[in-house]
Amino acid sequence: MAGSSILDSFRQAPWLTRRRLVAYPRLFLAVYFVSAVVWMLRSKGLIDPAGHPIGADFIDPWSASWLTLHGAPSAVYDVARLWSVERTAVADPSVGFAGFHYPPIYLLIILPLALIPYALSLLAWTVTxxxxxxxxxxxxxxxRDSLWLAIAFPGALVNLTNGQNGFLTLALLGGGLLTIDRRPILAGVMFGLMSYKPQYGILIPIFLLATRRWRAIASASVTVVILAALSFAIFGAQTWHAFF
Known part of the structure; x- marks a missing residue:
């Protein structure tokens, strides 16, 4: 009975009032902000107290951009060459290796990143x-209250501190779902842009087929083909071979 009562408390959540839903995210963000400031003050240059780069999940796309801009796109899949650029990016020869696990399509999206120094690029990427x-x-x-919840969501905070591409993925997926009824072709383009994460190549088509979104399917397919062709033409067959 006690266990059932506890489960009912979480299912019905009478304690989770509107007032608390407004207050909790702001309290959480305040604690997080103070923690982040302390963490940054303890960092040494672009290396955090744990020995990881600031924006640990951003260092590999920035380095991949640098190699591509310097005429070596296939080298983004070469451990030694990518690692060398990563160490240079944060001025630390002991920084650990972060692999680039994306298809050459992603190089089209991240190509401009290394046009500016690593720290500024990370800031611009995160803000955008x-x-x-x-x-x-x-x-x-x-x-407004819903937006506070979105900001305080732990996954959002992880993206903010690590320079991940989760915000981009959510914007494309969410944008596609929001526009699929009114503008299915635009939705398909957004879904097609998500091909930089191949795992969505299974998830999204199942949804589109199940709901018979034929125009979106056609648009997404054309977008993927165009992106693949562009990456092949710009970065060469050797880059695709290196990826596989």
Whole structure:
């Protein structure tokens, strides 16, 4: 009976009032902000106290961009060459290796990253993709309190601190779902852009086929073919071979 009562408390959540839903995210963000400031103050240059680069999940796409801009796109899949650029990016010869596990299509998206230094590029990437994330969440639920929940979501905080591409992925997926009824071709383009993460090549087509979104399917397919052809033409067959 006691166990059932506890489960009912979580299922019905009478304690989770509107007032608490408004207060909890802000309290959480305050604690997080203070922790982040302390963490940054303890960092040495672009290396955090744990010995990882600031923006640990951003260092490999930035380094891949650098190699591509310097005429060696296939080298992004070469451990020694990519690692060398990563160490240079944060000025630390002891930094660990971060592999680039994306197809050459992703190089089309991240190509401009290394046009500016690593730290500035990380800041620009984070601000831009975070804005896209917030715009998508605001479109889903245009209410300020809901936006606070979206900002305080732990996954969002992980993206903010690590320079991940999760904000970009969510913006494309969310944008596609939001526009699929009114503008299926545009939705298909957004789904096609997500091909930089091949795992969605299984998830999204199943959804589109199950709901018979034929125009979106056609648009997504054409987008993927164009992206693959462009990456093949710009970066060469050797880059695709290196990826596989």
């Amino acid at each position: 993709t975070f804005a896209a994330y917030l715009a998508t969440m605001w479109t889903i639920d245009p209410e």
